[in-house]
Amino acid sequence: MPANLDAYLGVHAAALKVRSQRTELLATNLANADTPGYRARDIDFRTALAAAARPGGGIHLATTSSRHIGAAPTDGTSPAELKYRVPLAPSLDGNTVDAQLEQAAFAENTVRYQATLQFLSSKFRGLMTAITGQ
Amino acid sequence: MSSFKIFDIAGSGMSAQSVRLNTTASNLANADSVSGDPARVYRAKHPVFEAVRAGLGTNAASSGVTVRGIVESAAPPSARYEPGNPLADANGYVYAPNVNAVEEMVDMISASRSYQNNVEVMNTARDMMLATLKLGQ
Numbered sequence A: 001m002p003a004n005l006d007a008y009l010g011v012h013a014a015a016l017k018v019r020s021q022r023t024e025l026l027a028t029n030l031a032n033a034d035t036p037g038y039r040a041r042d043i044d045f046r047t048a049l050a051a052a053a054r055p056g057g058g059i060h061l062a063t064t065s066s067r068h069i070g071a072a073p074t075d076g077t078s079p080a081e082l083k084y085r086v087p088l089a090p091s092l093d094g095n096t097v098d099a100q101l102e103q104a105a106f107a108e109n110t111v112r113y114q115a116t117l118q119f120l121s122s123k124f125r126g127l128m129t130a131i132t133g134q
Numbered sequence B: 001m002s003s004f005k006i007f008d009i010a011g012s013g014m015s016a017q018s019v020r021l022n023t024t025a026s027n028l029a030n031a032d033s034v035s036g037d038p039a040r041v042y043r044a045k046h047p048v049f050e051a052v053r054a055g056l057g058t059n060a061a062s063s064g065v066t067v068r069g070i071v072e073s074a075a076p077p078s079a080r081y082e083p084g085n086p087l088a089d090a091n092g093y094v095y096a097p098n099v100n101a102v103e104e105m106v107d108m109i110s111a112s113r114s115y116q117n118n119v120e121v122m123n124t125a126r127d128m129m130l131a132t133l134k135l136g137q
Helices: A005-009 A012-031 A045-053 A099-132 B004-029 B057-061 B101-133
Strands: B045-053 B063-072 B078-081 B093-096
Touching: A005 A012, A005 A099, A012 A045, A012 A099, A012 B004, A012 B063, A012 B101, A099 B101, B004 B045, B004 B063, B004 B101
Parallel strands: none
Antiparallel strands: B045 B063, B078 B093
16 A cells, blocks of 8 residues: 555546636637637646656656746646637538537536546545544 | 636636527527517527637637627518508508527527526635635544
8 A cells, every 4th residue: 555645646647637727618608609700729638647647747848058037837728738629510600619519529528527426436535444444 | 726727718608608698598598579670679689608728828729609799680571561560661561570580589599598508617616715725634
């Protein structure tokens, strides 16, 4: 049993964070379903999770001098790393939100979020069993 | 916790869609408000939506929606020959608003569906947050 709680929880804590960010993004897409010129965006979950789970991962700003100001590494969900959806049938006003597709993605994301919660929940239960010995 | 922003985003969507429903109601209610002057007749109103950034930095991806303004349709009002109408001009014409009732009904259904979508998003986000609060119990 590792003493480090972060290591014990594994990838699930990072996954929960990325899932919740994706929920926010999909909610944005659905709220802007009728906004002219709005282009739907999504997170590439695999890339974002890899960046979030790797401590110190993500994209760094290289500093070649000790007097340079470094930037915090991004976590895979910064605007530059978000992907635009490839629209199946963009509307004339330039909006690329497909409400059905977004709804499906939202539902899928919610179920996966709950699955991650279950994983975390079981981890904590296991920990409690180990502590109390019951 | 960043999930709280979902309420802002879905709330802004609901607010924008209700403005759209309001203009639709106004257009349908005034569909028969004739006038004797083509310049003063009621014109169909439509809101223009715009995405608004909720923050800077890594959170700039999420944005709500706002109503940028309300534009009036530029389509010409239809003239009707009704010499008996007290509002008729010197030639006996009254001018009816350029409201397209079918278009308005479609707009109404679209707005109400979008509104429901945002309500569902909010409900789901609430359930997710409540489940997260119960984590470890």
